[in-house]
Amino acid sequence: MTDKSLSEITRVDFPLISKYLNSESELIYLDHAATSQKPKQVIEAIDSYYKYNNANVHRGAHQLSRSATEAFENARQITASFINSYSSKEIIFTRNATEAINLVAHSWGDANLKEGDEILISMMEHHSNIVPWQLLAKRKKCKLRYIGITKTGELDLEDAYSKLNEKTRICSIQHISNTLGCCNPIEKVALKAHSVGSLIFIDACQSLAHKKIDIQKLNIDFLAGSSHKLCGPTGSGFLWAKENILEEMPPFLGGGEMIQDVSLNESTWADLPHKFEAGTPAIGEAIGMGAALTYLQSIGLNNIQEYEKDLTKYLFKKLEIIEGINIMGPKPSDNNTRGALATFTINGIHSDDISALLDTSNICIRSGHHCCQPLHKYYGIDSSARVSLSFISTKHEIDTFIQELISIVKLLKENS
Numbered sequence: 146m147t148d149k150s151l152s153e154i155t156r157v158d159f160p161l162i163s164k165y166l167n168s169e170s171e172l173i174y175l176d177h178a179a180t181s182q183k184p185k186q187v188i189e190a191i192d193s194y195y196k197y198n199n200a201n202v203h204r205g206a207h208q209l210s211r212s213a214t215e216a217f218e219n220a221r222q223i224t225a226s227f228i229n230s231y232s233s234k235e236i237i238f239t240r241n242a243t244e245a246i247n248l249v250a251h252s253w254g255d256a257n258l259k260e261g262d263e264i265l266i267s268m269m270e271h272h273s274n275i276v277p278w279q280l281l282a283k284r285k286k287c288k289l290r291y292i293g294i295t296k297t298g299e300l301d302l303e304d305a306y307s308k309l310n311e312k313t314r315i316c317s318i319q320h321i322s323n324t325l326g327c328c329n330p331i332e333k334v335a336l337k338a339h340s341v342g343s344l345i346f347i348d349a350c351q352s353l354a355h356k357k358i359d360i361q362k363l364n365i366d367f368l369a370g371s372s373h374k375l376c377g378p379t380g381s382g383f384l385w386a387k388e389n390i391l392e393e394m395p396p397f398l399g400g401g402e403m404i405q406d407v408s409l410n411e412s413t414w415a416d417l418p419h420k421f422e423a424g425t426p427a428i429g430e431a432i433g434m435g436a437a438l439t440y441l442q443s444i445g446l447n448n449i450q451e452y453e454k455d456l457t458k459y460l461f462k463k464l465e466i467i468e469g470i471n472i473m474g475p476k477p478s479d480n481n482t483r484g485a486l487a488t489f490t491i492n493g494i495h496s497d498d499i500s501a502l503l504d505t506s507n508i509c510i511r512s513g514h515h516c517c518q519p520l521h522k523y524y525g526i527d528s529s530a531r532v533s534l535s536f537i538s539t540k541h542e543i544d545t546f547i548q549e550l551i552s553i554v555k556l557l558k559e560n561s
């Protein structure tokens with residue numbers, strides 16, 4: 146690294162952000178947890194596929210199809226090595242993380258669960274990691290149980306240990322919470338889950354772009370990720386699962402690409418990973434996701450984590466001085482690897498008013514329930530405001546946001 150900060154080096158890569166560099170008006174994007182901005186390396190990779198390489202994959206004998214297939218399968222290799230997968234056959238391309246979770250809940254869940262079995266998730270989950278399990282529990286007459294939250298807004302590990310028992314078939318939790326920001330102790334939960342014969346699924350949407358992930362070290366069975374949260378395009382994501390588990394799972398969707406042989410009454414399935422990729426895949430998007438992962442790797446996940454850690458501490462220090470603020474989740478410290486975000490409420494002020502007024506100053510933050518309604522209900526609130534950072538975020542952006550927030554709080558309190 147040079148003397149320049151990580152954001153100074155990388156901001157120039159992001160057209161939507163860099164067009165405001167040195168301009169009078171400034172766009173302050175602090176909603177990276179909802180979706181990340183895209184660097185030119187990703188936009189160019191997608192552009193180049195459509196300009197020079199566009200053909201369907203795995204089908205044609207022609208040269209163009211072969212080169213499109215090569216680029217598409219290269220994206221799979223990149224994804225596999227990004228998380229230290231045992232093999233690229235274990236990477237299934239999906240539309241997003243939500244589809245990856247649904248794939249497992251349907252294919253693995255329908256084939257393996259029976260009445261009385263238990264599914265364990267947590268109170269802090271995103272709806273994507275709740276609803277598919279609720280539907281599965283209903284279909285198979287299983288019990289859906291929830292791990293609670295500690296007073297500091299973290300996963301209650303003791304509660305997880307007590308709820309993991311010989312009836313638990315799968316435990317599915319977030320790696321980093323998109324609302325509380327806590328980083329969950331996956332290795333510990335995985336160890337206990339495996340000791341009672343349960344599988345473990347990790348929703349890595351909020352961690353993949355922020356810290357190094359090694360599925361072998363985490364000792365997990367499934368992991369889901371969304372491309373648009375890691376500087377890649379929308380419409381693309383992936384499921385990682387252990388090869389032996391995928392081999393045993395029946396197909397999720399049927400159609401072209403996922404078959405080996407089709408006759409009038411039955412069909413046989415293609416080898417992994419194609420068994421789970423019915424129809425023409427999102428080729429350009431997968432290539433874009435591969436370019437995004439390569440881009441993140443070129444910056445270095447450890448550099449990203451260190452930079453964001455410092456920035457998150459700075460954000461908390463500034464937020465904490467605001468009168469009437471309640472910040473959710475654990476405080477950042479040297480001992481925790483907290484997500485680079487802060488979710489808060491301010492007494493007497495609705496979070497929608499905060500975000501709408503910030504927007505008038507070109508500052509983008511998120512308000513609402515962040516697809517975590519059970520968590521908000523647990524805290525007795527229906528909405529909160531969330532600021533989320535990335536390696537392109539700066540202290541200057543945080544200062545400007547805080548200044549505006551202070552004026553908004555003052556204005557709203559005077560008029561209430």
Ligand SMILES: Cc1ncc(COP(=O)(O)O)c(C=O)c1O
Nearest residue numbers: 241242243271273323348350371
């Ligand atoms: C923790 C977490 N899980 C799952 C999702 C769902 O991601 P997608 O809508 O891309 O499938 C999100 C998106 O906000 C998230 O933050």
